[in-house]
Amino acid sequence: MPSNAIYTDLSGYYDLMCADIDYSAQSSCVQRLQQLLGNGGKRHLDLACGTGPHIRHFLDAGFQSSGLDINQPMLDRALTRCPEAQFSLQDMCGFSASQPFDLITCFLYSIHYSASIERLNACIASVHSALVDGGLFCFNAVDRQHIDNGSWVSHNVKHADSLFSFSSGWHYAGTGSQQALKLRIEKNTAGERQVWNDSHPMVAVRFDELLALLAPYFDVQVLEHDYDRILPWDRVSGNALFACVKLC
Incomplete structure:
Protein backbone atom coordinates (compact mmCIF):
# COMPACT_ATOMS: atom_id res chain seq x y z
CA MET A 1 0.00 0.00 0.00
CA ASP A 143 -4.71 14.84 -19.50
CA ARG A 144 -0.91 14.63 -19.38
CA GLN A 145 -0.63 16.36 -22.78
CA HIS A 146 -2.05 19.56 -21.28
CA ILE A 147 0.10 19.83 -18.15
CA ASP A 148 1.96 23.10 -17.67
CA ASN A 149 4.84 22.43 -15.30
CA GLY A 150 5.06 26.12 -14.47
CA SER A 151 1.44 26.44 -13.37
CA TRP A 152 0.78 26.36 -9.62
CA VAL A 153 -2.37 26.93 -7.60
CA SER A 154 -1.89 28.77 -4.30
CA HIS A 155 -3.94 30.20 -1.46
CA ASN A 156 -3.39 31.59 2.03
CA VAL A 157 -5.33 30.76 5.18
CA LYS A 158 -5.12 32.27 8.66
CA HIS A 159 -5.56 29.73 11.44
CA ALA A 160 -5.14 30.43 15.16
CA ASP A 161 -1.99 32.57 15.36
CA SER A 162 -0.45 31.34 12.10
CA LEU A 163 -0.59 32.19 8.41
CA PHE A 164 -0.46 29.20 6.08
CA SER A 165 0.44 29.31 2.39
CA PHE A 166 -0.46 26.26 0.31
CA SER A 167 0.72 25.61 -3.24
CA SER A 168 0.33 22.66 -5.57
CA GLY A 169 1.20 21.91 -9.18
CA TRP A 170 1.50 19.09 -11.68
CA HIS A 171 4.84 18.13 -13.20
CA TYR A 172 5.19 15.87 -16.24
CA ALA A 173 8.58 15.08 -17.76
CA GLY A 174 7.11 14.76 -21.24
CA THR A 175 7.31 11.00 -21.73
CA GLY A 176 5.94 7.89 -20.04
CA SER A 177 3.03 7.29 -17.69
CA GLN A 178 4.44 8.94 -14.57
CA GLN A 179 3.87 12.47 -13.34
CA ALA A 180 4.18 14.17 -9.98
CA LEU A 181 1.94 16.27 -7.79
CA LYS A 182 4.19 18.79 -6.08
CA LEU A 183 3.03 20.30 -2.79
CA ARG A 184 4.39 23.11 -0.66
CA ILE A 185 3.16 24.28 2.72
CA GLU A 186 4.56 27.33 4.47
CA LYS A 187 3.60 28.22 8.04
CA ASN A 188 4.47 31.58 9.56
CA THR A 189 3.94 32.07 13.30
CA ALA A 190 5.27 35.12 15.12
CA GLY A 191 8.23 35.46 12.79
CA GLU A 192 9.02 31.74 12.80
CA ARG A 193 8.78 30.11 9.37
CA GLN A 194 8.36 26.41 8.61
CA VAL A 195 8.21 24.89 5.13
CA TRP A 196 7.20 21.41 3.98
CA ASN A 197 7.74 20.21 0.41
CA ASP A 198 6.60 16.93 -1.04
CA SER A 199 6.27 15.23 -4.42
CA HIS A 200 3.72 12.50 -4.93
CA PRO A 201 4.06 9.92 -7.73
CA MET A 202 0.95 10.01 -9.90
CA VAL A 203 -0.17 8.15 -12.98
CA ALA A 204 -0.05 10.20 -16.19
CA VAL A 205 -2.57 9.36 -18.93
Whole structure:
Protein backbone atom coordinates (compact mmCIF):
# COMPACT_ATOMS: atom_id res chain seq x y z
CA MET A 1 0.00 0.00 0.00
CA PRO A 2 1.67 3.28 -1.07
CA SER A 3 2.20 5.97 1.56
CA ASN A 4 2.07 9.74 1.21
CA ALA A 5 4.02 11.14 4.12
CA ILE A 6 2.88 14.75 4.00
CA TYR A 7 -0.73 13.68 4.44
CA THR A 8 0.18 11.58 7.46
CA ASP A 9 2.50 14.09 9.11
CA LEU A 10 0.31 17.10 8.32
CA SER A 11 -3.15 15.54 8.28
CA GLY A 12 -4.22 18.14 10.82
CA TYR A 13 -3.61 20.81 8.16
CA TYR A 14 -5.37 19.02 5.32
CA ASP A 15 -8.67 20.88 5.65
CA LEU A 16 -6.79 24.18 5.65
CA MET A 17 -4.93 23.11 2.52
CA CYS A 18 -8.28 22.46 0.83
CA ALA A 19 -10.08 25.50 2.26
CA ASP A 20 -10.66 27.01 -1.20
CA ILE A 21 -12.50 23.92 -2.53
CA ASP A 22 -16.26 24.15 -3.05
CA TYR A 23 -17.20 20.71 -1.71
CA SER A 24 -20.89 21.55 -1.82
CA ALA A 25 -20.87 22.35 -5.55
CA GLN A 26 -18.85 19.24 -6.38
CA SER A 27 -21.11 16.98 -4.35
CA SER A 28 -24.31 18.53 -5.72
CA CYS A 29 -23.09 18.12 -9.30
CA VAL A 30 -22.41 14.42 -8.86
CA GLN A 31 -25.78 13.97 -7.14
CA ARG A 32 -27.42 15.47 -10.24
CA LEU A 33 -25.43 13.13 -12.45
CA GLN A 34 -26.60 10.20 -10.34
CA GLN A 35 -30.18 11.22 -11.05
CA LEU A 36 -29.56 11.85 -14.76
CA LEU A 37 -27.23 8.99 -15.68
CA GLY A 38 -27.15 6.55 -12.78
CA ASN A 39 -29.84 4.52 -11.07
CA GLY A 40 -30.77 7.22 -8.55
CA GLY A 41 -29.75 4.97 -5.65
CA LYS A 42 -28.33 6.28 -2.39
CA ARG A 43 -25.62 3.75 -1.52
CA HIS A 44 -22.42 5.77 -1.97
CA LEU A 45 -18.69 5.10 -1.61
CA ASP A 46 -16.02 7.83 -1.80
CA LEU A 47 -12.53 6.68 -2.77
CA ALA A 48 -9.54 8.50 -1.27
CA CYS A 49 -12.05 10.23 0.99
CA GLY A 50 -9.49 12.09 3.11
CA THR A 51 -11.12 13.80 6.08
CA GLY A 52 -14.61 13.23 4.65
CA PRO A 53 -15.88 16.67 3.52
CA HIS A 54 -17.58 15.27 0.43
CA ILE A 55 -19.12 12.47 2.46
CA ARG A 56 -20.59 15.04 4.85
CA HIS A 57 -22.46 16.66 1.94
CA PHE A 58 -23.70 13.30 0.63
CA LEU A 59 -24.94 12.28 4.07
CA ASP A 60 -26.76 15.58 4.45
CA ALA A 61 -28.41 14.95 1.06
CA GLY A 62 -29.79 11.61 2.28
CA PHE A 63 -27.15 9.22 0.96
CA GLN A 64 -25.89 6.17 2.83
CA SER A 65 -22.23 7.05 2.47
CA SER A 66 -18.98 5.18 3.10
CA GLY A 67 -15.36 6.14 2.55
CA LEU A 68 -11.99 4.52 2.15
CA ASP A 69 -8.48 5.89 2.30
CA ILE A 70 -4.96 4.57 2.81
CA ASN A 71 -4.27 7.05 5.60
CA GLN A 72 -5.58 6.28 9.09
CA PRO A 73 -5.15 9.82 10.51
CA MET A 74 -7.34 11.09 7.68
CA LEU A 75 -9.97 8.45 8.43
CA ASP A 76 -9.91 9.33 12.13
CA ARG A 77 -10.81 12.90 11.24
CA ALA A 78 -13.41 11.74 8.73
CA LEU A 79 -15.13 9.66 11.41
CA THR A 80 -15.27 12.69 13.70
CA ARG A 81 -16.85 14.73 10.90
CA CYS A 82 -19.21 11.95 9.79
CA PRO A 83 -19.87 9.59 12.72
CA GLU A 84 -22.81 7.98 10.92
CA ALA A 85 -20.67 6.91 7.94
CA GLN A 86 -18.64 3.74 7.49
CA PHE A 87 -14.90 4.06 6.84
CA SER A 88 -12.23 1.54 5.94
CA LEU A 89 -8.45 1.61 5.62
CA GLN A 90 -8.03 0.27 2.09
CA ASP A 91 -6.16 0.83 -1.15
CA MET A 92 -8.53 2.00 -3.88
CA CYS A 93 -6.60 -0.10 -6.38
CA GLY A 94 -7.68 -3.34 -4.76
CA PHE A 95 -10.53 -2.81 -2.32
CA SER A 96 -13.35 -5.08 -1.27
CA ALA A 97 -16.91 -4.06 -0.43
CA SER A 98 -19.37 -5.78 1.91
CA GLN A 99 -22.31 -4.43 -0.10
CA PRO A 100 -22.81 -3.22 -3.67
CA PHE A 101 -22.93 0.53 -4.28
CA ASP A 102 -25.10 2.68 -6.52
CA LEU A 103 -22.54 5.47 -6.75
CA ILE A 104 -18.75 5.57 -6.34
CA THR A 105 -16.87 8.86 -6.40
CA CYS A 106 -13.23 9.90 -6.49
CA PHE A 107 -12.78 13.65 -6.17
CA LEU A 108 -9.85 16.08 -6.35
CA TYR A 109 -7.99 14.19 -9.11
CA SER A 110 -7.31 11.42 -6.60
CA ILE A 111 -7.70 8.79 -9.32
CA HIS A 112 -4.14 9.73 -10.29
CA TYR A 113 -2.87 8.37 -6.97
CA SER A 114 -3.11 4.98 -8.64
CA ALA A 115 0.48 5.89 -9.61
CA SER A 116 0.77 3.46 -12.56
CA ILE A 117 -1.33 2.31 -15.50
CA GLU A 118 -1.50 -1.20 -14.04
CA ARG A 119 -2.79 0.05 -10.71
CA LEU A 120 -5.21 2.44 -12.43
CA ASN A 121 -6.67 -0.48 -14.34
CA ALA A 122 -6.95 -2.43 -11.06
CA CYS A 123 -8.78 0.52 -9.51
CA ILE A 124 -11.25 0.62 -12.39
CA ALA A 125 -11.82 -3.13 -12.09
CA SER A 126 -12.37 -2.85 -8.33
CA VAL A 127 -14.92 -0.07 -8.83
CA HIS A 128 -16.74 -2.10 -11.47
CA SER A 129 -16.97 -5.08 -9.10
CA ALA A 130 -18.30 -2.91 -6.26
CA LEU A 131 -21.07 -1.24 -8.30
CA VAL A 132 -24.53 -2.58 -9.04
CA ASP A 133 -25.49 -2.88 -12.72
CA GLY A 134 -26.30 0.63 -13.89
CA GLY A 135 -24.30 2.13 -11.02
CA LEU A 136 -22.34 5.33 -11.57
CA PHE A 137 -18.60 6.01 -11.13
CA CYS A 138 -17.65 9.71 -11.12
CA PHE A 139 -14.14 11.17 -10.99
CA ASN A 140 -12.09 14.01 -12.41
CA ALA A 141 -8.79 13.67 -14.25
CA VAL A 142 -6.10 15.65 -16.05
CA ASP A 143 -4.71 14.84 -19.50
CA ARG A 144 -0.91 14.63 -19.38
CA GLN A 145 -0.63 16.36 -22.78
CA HIS A 146 -2.05 19.56 -21.28
CA ILE A 147 0.10 19.83 -18.15
CA ASP A 148 1.96 23.10 -17.67
CA ASN A 149 4.84 22.43 -15.30
CA GLY A 150 5.06 26.12 -14.47
CA SER A 151 1.44 26.44 -13.37
CA TRP A 152 0.78 26.36 -9.62
CA VAL A 153 -2.37 26.93 -7.60
CA SER A 154 -1.89 28.77 -4.30
CA HIS A 155 -3.94 30.20 -1.46
CA ASN A 156 -3.39 31.59 2.03
CA VAL A 157 -5.33 30.76 5.18
CA LYS A 158 -5.12 32.27 8.66
CA HIS A 159 -5.56 29.73 11.44
CA ALA A 160 -5.14 30.43 15.16
CA ASP A 161 -1.99 32.57 15.36
CA SER A 162 -0.45 31.34 12.10
CA LEU A 163 -0.59 32.19 8.41
CA PHE A 164 -0.46 29.20 6.08
CA SER A 165 0.44 29.31 2.39
CA PHE A 166 -0.46 26.26 0.31
CA SER A 167 0.72 25.61 -3.24
CA SER A 168 0.33 22.66 -5.57
CA GLY A 169 1.20 21.91 -9.18
CA TRP A 170 1.50 19.09 -11.68
CA HIS A 171 4.84 18.13 -13.20
CA TYR A 172 5.19 15.87 -16.24
CA ALA A 173 8.58 15.08 -17.76
CA GLY A 174 7.11 14.76 -21.24
CA THR A 175 7.31 11.00 -21.73
CA GLY A 176 5.94 7.89 -20.04
CA SER A 177 3.03 7.29 -17.69
CA GLN A 178 4.44 8.94 -14.57
CA GLN A 179 3.87 12.47 -13.34
CA ALA A 180 4.18 14.17 -9.98
CA LEU A 181 1.94 16.27 -7.79
CA LYS A 182 4.19 18.79 -6.08
CA LEU A 183 3.03 20.30 -2.79
CA ARG A 184 4.39 23.11 -0.66
CA ILE A 185 3.16 24.28 2.72
CA GLU A 186 4.56 27.33 4.47
CA LYS A 187 3.60 28.22 8.04
CA ASN A 188 4.47 31.58 9.56
CA THR A 189 3.94 32.07 13.30
CA ALA A 190 5.27 35.12 15.12
CA GLY A 191 8.23 35.46 12.79
CA GLU A 192 9.02 31.74 12.80
CA ARG A 193 8.78 30.11 9.37
CA GLN A 194 8.36 26.41 8.61
CA VAL A 195 8.21 24.89 5.13
CA TRP A 196 7.20 21.41 3.98
CA ASN A 197 7.74 20.21 0.41
CA ASP A 198 6.60 16.93 -1.04
CA SER A 199 6.27 15.23 -4.42
CA HIS A 200 3.72 12.50 -4.93
CA PRO A 201 4.06 9.92 -7.73
CA MET A 202 0.95 10.01 -9.90
CA VAL A 203 -0.17 8.15 -12.98
CA ALA A 204 -0.05 10.20 -16.19
CA VAL A 205 -2.57 9.36 -18.93
CA ARG A 206 -4.04 10.83 -22.06
CA PHE A 207 -7.82 10.93 -22.08
CA ASP A 208 -7.95 8.52 -25.01
CA GLU A 209 -5.90 6.03 -22.97
CA LEU A 210 -8.19 6.49 -19.99
CA LEU A 211 -11.27 5.94 -22.14
CA ALA A 212 -9.73 2.72 -23.48
CA LEU A 213 -9.23 1.46 -19.91
CA LEU A 214 -12.82 2.30 -18.98
CA ALA A 215 -14.47 0.97 -22.15
CA PRO A 216 -14.68 -2.74 -21.17
CA TYR A 217 -16.50 -1.84 -17.95
CA PHE A 218 -18.49 1.36 -18.46
CA ASP A 219 -20.52 3.56 -20.76
CA VAL A 220 -18.59 6.81 -20.34
CA GLN A 221 -19.66 10.44 -20.62
CA VAL A 222 -16.80 12.96 -20.60
CA LEU A 223 -17.96 16.33 -19.27
CA GLU A 224 -16.54 19.79 -18.87
CA HIS A 225 -14.77 20.32 -15.56
CA ASP A 226 -17.54 22.64 -14.42
CA TYR A 227 -19.51 21.70 -11.31
CA ASP A 228 -22.12 24.40 -11.88
CA ARG A 229 -23.18 23.27 -15.37
CA ILE A 230 -23.32 19.81 -16.94
CA LEU A 231 -21.83 20.17 -20.41
CA PRO A 232 -20.04 17.81 -22.82
CA TRP A 233 -16.26 18.07 -22.74
CA ASP A 234 -15.01 20.51 -25.39
CA ARG A 235 -12.15 18.16 -26.36
CA VAL A 236 -9.74 21.04 -25.79
CA SER A 237 -9.46 21.39 -22.03
CA GLY A 238 -6.96 19.22 -20.17
CA ASN A 239 -9.33 18.77 -17.23
CA ALA A 240 -12.55 16.77 -17.38
CA LEU A 241 -15.20 15.07 -15.30
CA PHE A 242 -15.85 11.41 -16.14
CA ALA A 243 -19.31 9.93 -15.54
CA CYS A 244 -19.19 6.16 -16.03
CA VAL A 245 -22.25 3.88 -15.93
CA LYS A 246 -21.54 0.22 -15.25
CA LEU A 247 -22.34 -2.00 -18.19
CA CYS A 248 -24.76 -4.83 -17.45
